[in-house]
Amino acid sequence: MKKFLFLLIVVAIGAGWYFYDPYLKPYVGSYVEQARKAVEKDGDETSSQGEKKVVEKLNEDPAPKDKMPTQKPADKRVSRSDKKPKALPLSDMDKLLAKRYPMPDIKPLIEIVDNWNRVPIKAYPKQVTIKQRVAFQLIVEGKAIGASVAVPGTFVTPLRLDGETLQVASLANRTMKSQLPVDQTNFKELVQKRYDDFVVKTRNQVSSNRAKAKKNLTADPEVFKNFGKAEKGWDDPNDPRFELVKSSLAKGDVKAVQLGEAKQFRWNGSEKINGDLYRGTYDTVSVKFEVKTIFGVFPNEFKCLLQAGRVVGWIDPLTLEEKI
DSSP states (O other), X not given: OHHXXXXXXXXXXXXXXXXXXXXXXXXXXXXXXXXXXHHHHHHHHHHHHHHHHHHHHHHSOSSOGGGSOOOOOOOOOOOGGGSOOOOOOOOHHHHHHHHHSOOOOOOOHHHHTTTTTSOOGXXXXXXXXXXXXXXXXXXXXXXXXXXXXXXXXXEEEEEEEETTEEEEEESSOTTXXXXXXXXXXXXXXXXXXXXXXXXXXXXXXXHHHHHHHHHHHHHOHHHHHHHHHHTTOOBOTTOGGGHHHHHHHHTTSXXXXXXXXXXEEEEEEEEEEEOSSOEEEEEEXXXXXXXXXXXXXXXXXXXXXXXXXXXXEEEOTTTOOBOO
């Protein structure tokens, strides 16, 4: 019986499908179409509402502001490794060494040469290289009796700088002269190099003297004690006891200084010296100089050693190195 009913239902659906377009659609088609649109509209509204809820959900704050986790402010404390170490106070010995061997205050080269308007003759290089062809003439009694041409790269002797013009002479014959723009030579570069070398050498010498002197003073505290006492004052430079010292300087016994650079003298009396070269007891005289160089005037101090009425040597008072 059930099978028979199922068969009738299938046959009825098939017949409806078969007869719908030609016979039933004109009568019931409008009702079927209205039912289909109603179903689709309901589905669209449901879908639209679902999408709207999703968008609204996405636009919502992920969490209320009062529930947002607070970010801790950056720690502004500086770690110990970032702090600059404080300079340690100088010991009495270091103060003495800084005073005895001051680091030179050397002016900039451009200031020393007055912007290349007044270059000291002693600062001139012995020879320079030209960067352009230069014609030399040999002039005798106002007449040119010979000539030659030097090509770029040739060495010449600088004679005088006048503004931007450098007068030069041929190395082969210094009577053959010419002139050219100073920038067409390496004149300025060589003066700059000489200045730079001087600055480095002078500062390195000061540092070396301080180190050697500190070593000697540490090894023999009595030297430091006596040197501190001797710093109290200077004697009359016309004291006859200094005549031997002045004669030694006038003869050029110390190449680094000249008699005219000696500004102050002090008689130290009998003193024990424990240097590598000079060991023993001597009468000593301290002499303070203002040493003139092509790049400035610098203070210095040497000690003269006298024995049996004659000068036997010159030393640095703290490093005890010989000065010749």
